[in-house]
Amino acid sequence: MQKVGMTTTIPVEVVYAAGCIPVDLNNIFITHEDPRGLVEEAETAGYPRNLCAWIKGLYSTTLQNKDIKTIVAVTQGDCSNTHALMETLEMAGIRVIPFAFPFDRDYDLLKLQIEKLMDALGTTWDEVYRVKARLDQIRAKVQELDRLTWQGDRVKGWDNHLFQVSCSDFDGNPDAFEQRIDAYLAELPQKEPIKADLRIAYIGVPPIVDDLYDYLEERGARVVFNEVQRQFVMPFGIDDLVEQYRTYSYPYGIFYRLEDISREVEKRQVDGIIHYAQSFCYRQIEDMIVRQKLRKYPILTLEGDKPSKLDARTRMRLDAFVEMLR
Amino acid sequence: MICGIDLGSRSVKVALMAPDGSLTFHKFDTVSFYRQHGRMVEGQLQVDLAALGLGVPEKVVATGYGRQTINLKGAEVIPELKAHVLGAVHQTGLTDFTLLDLGGQDSKVVLVSRGKMVDFQTNDKCAASTGRYLENMAAVLDIDLAELSRHYRNPVDLSSTCAIFGETELIGKVVEGHPVANLAAGVNYTIFKRIKPMLHKLLTDTIVFTGGVAHNQALVKILEQEMQVPVVVPEYPQYNGAIGCCVAGS
Ligand code: SF4
Numbered sequence: 001m002q003k004v005g006m007t008t009t010i011p012v013e014v015v016y017a018a019g020c021i022p023v024d025l026n027n028i029f030i031t032h033e034d035p036r037g038l039v040e041e042a043e044t045a046g047y048p049r050n051l052c053a054w055i056k057g058l059y060s061t062t063l064q065n066k067d068i069k070t071i072v073a074v075t076q077g078d079c080s081n082t083h084a085l086m087e088t089l090e091m092a093g094i095r096v097i098p099f100a101f102p103f104d105r106d107y108d109l110l111k112l113q114i115e116k117l118m119d120a121l122g123t124t125w126d127e128v129y130r131v132k133a134r135l136d137q138i139r140a141k142v143q144e145l146d147r148l149t150w151q152g153d154r155v156k157g158w159d160n161h162l163f164q165v166s167c168s169d170f171d172g173n174p175d176a177f178e179q180r181i182d183a184y185l186a187e188l189p190q191k192e193p194i195k196a197d198l199r200i201a202y203i204g205v206p207p208i209v210d211d212l213y214d215y216l217e218e219r220g221a222r223v224v225f226n227e228v229q230r231q232f233v234m235p236f237g238i239d240d241l242v243e244q245y246r247t248y249s250y251p252y253g254i255f256y257r258l259e260d261i262s263r264e265v266e267k268r269q270v271d272g273i274i275h276y277a278q279s280f281c282y283r284q285i286e287d288m289i290v291r292q293k294l295r296k297y298p299i300l301t302l303e304g305d306k307p308s309k310l311d312a313r314t315r316m317r318l319d320a321f322v323e324m325l326r
Numbered sequence: 327m328i329c330g331i332d333l334g335s336r337s338v339k340v341a342l343m344a345p346d347g348s349l350t351f352h353k354f355d356t357v358s359f360y361r362q363h364g365r366m367v368e369g370q371l372q373v374d375l376a377a378l379g380l381g382v383p384e385k386v387v388a389t390g391y392g393r394q395t396i397n398l399k400g401a402e403v404i405p406e407l408k409a410h411v412l413g414a415v416h417q418t419g420l421t422d423f424t425l426l427d428l429g430g431q432d433s434k435v436v437l438v439s440r441g442k443m444v445d446f447q448t449n450d451k452c453a454a455s456t457g458r459y460l461e462n463m464a465a466v467l468d469i470d471l472a473e474l475s476r477h478y479r480n481p482v483d484l485s486s487t488c489a490i491f492g493e494t495e496l497i498g499k500v501v502e503g504h505p506v507a508n509l510a511a512g513v514n515y516t517i518f519k520r521i522k523p524m525l526h527k528l529l530t531d532t533i534v535f536t537g538g539v540a541h542n543q544a545l546v547k548i549l550e551q552e553m554q555v556p557v558v559v560p561e562y563p564q565y566n567g568a569i570g571c572c573v574a575g576s
Pocket residue numbers: 052053054055078079080081205278280281282283
């Protein structure tokens with residue numbers, strides 16, 4: 001089966017329906033044994049130093065995985081750096097299918113985009129809905145895991161993050177993924193409760209460092225809400241596929257995202273919010289809006305650059321934040 | 327006696343607090359402190375305090391950059407910003423203020439309300455507004471820090487983007503023939519420009535200024551003029567974190 005790379009979450013039902021294996025390039029970049037090396041590789045090829053590391057990682061990841069000959073690139077609703085990423089990959093002989101989430105969340109435009117993707121990969125609405133029904137069963141389990149994260153005390157913030165981000169492509173194998181989530185849920189009752197009295201919301205793109213969650217838990221604070229990651233699970237249980245991707249908040253403006261964020265932080269009773277932004281990402285600007293709209297909550301803005309562990313500065317800031325919430 | 331240790335990036339500051347609250351201070355170069363007086367024992371740094379002339383304190387409280395990498399044996403460790411807030415409250419008697427701490431490599435701004443930290447900002451991955459930067463720039467001008475910190479009038483305009491490129495830029499200004507006083511004022515102003523956005527976000531009607539850079543009188547003047555609020559420099563700005571540790575331990 002043909003592999004199809006993707007630069008962020010897209011209607012993955014279409015890819016499966018066309019008999020292809022979706023590969024979220026972000027996930028294989030960040031779980032690569034040397035993700036920093038991938039970033040450096042892109043820099044050697046000519047990518048600027050002062051550019052988001054995710055884009056550079058996606059570039060090298062695509063080129064290293066020779067079996068990925070087609071990618072679906074989100075050209076609107078994610079990142080304008082993706083445009084140049086597409087162009088450089090096209091130069092390298094990769095087939096690029098553009099996909100745009102309409103900025104104003106227009107239903108018809110979105111439907112058209114999905115249909116164009118269906119044409120490009122070759123599938124039908126019937127097939128797409130058949131896949132959707134199957135994926136929704138799995139999504140429901142991840143949603144349950146998310147519920148247990150904030151209504152229980154045994155799901156670690158990192159596990160919540162990991163299972164949810166994996167719902168962008170279901171690791172290319174929904175059945176195996178489902179088995180993993182089943183096993184995780186089954187083991188939960190035997191797990192030690194997490195001893196952390198502070199409840200944190202994590203908003204913004206997923207972190208490029210992987211020890212944030214554990215570091216917080218060691219200090220008595222736990223993440224009970226992962227904003228964007230949760231969006232990848234399509235948490236609204238909508239039958240209409242177009243409507244599902246219209247309600248999904250990540251690719252649309254910050255104000256729409258903030259509606260979802262406000263609702264969830266209220267419901268999940270968080271003590272403070274961590275707003276993560278990537279170095280050199282336009283989303284850093286939106287921190288201004290986030291801070292104003294969520295003024296009721298203490299907010300710590302974190303910036304991540306290269307894939308690695310938390311640096312000393314960031315740890316110092318986290319310590320201070322946790323201390324402040326006490 | 328309580329011993330407060332602030333493991334800074336450049337120097338280790340120690341404050342000793344006697345039962346009557348009186349304080350004595352010691353300062354060590356960070357690298358020689360670790361190299362000459364420390365020993366790793368089971369992943370923890372053991373420091374021979376007695377050999378350092380610090381006696382045998384009944385309690386040791388530590389903070390600072392070093393705490394991220396080094397576990398000081400037998401010490402209670404507290405977060406850096408907490409130590410600074412406690413120190414500033416103790417030294418000034420104030421409870422509502424904006425704390426500005428400029429150290430060897432870090433800049434921090436903390437909003438303190440009723441004696442507690444309620445918000446904070448720290449510098450990014452750049453040291454262009456810190457003590458190290460001032461030392462470098464003074465060296466370029468061939469003057470000492472005391473001289474550098476006298477000037478705030480008619481500043482030469484310098485960009486403030488980078489501590490290292492700043493040197494090249496300053497040399498260019500020297501070549502242009504500006505008087506040293508104006509160049510020094512320009513250097514002091516770049517510090518202000520870097521921290522201004524952080525201060526604006528967390529400004530109250532008093533700034534308490536700590537850290538080694540608080541000895542810079544010109545910067546105090548600039549802060550007062552530009553932010554239009556009184557700037558309080560406590561008696562021991564550089565030992566503020568160490569004092570905060572003593573307070574936490576008492
Ligand atoms: S983090 Fe920002 S700059 Fe980087 S890929 Fe995502 S949207 Fe683009």
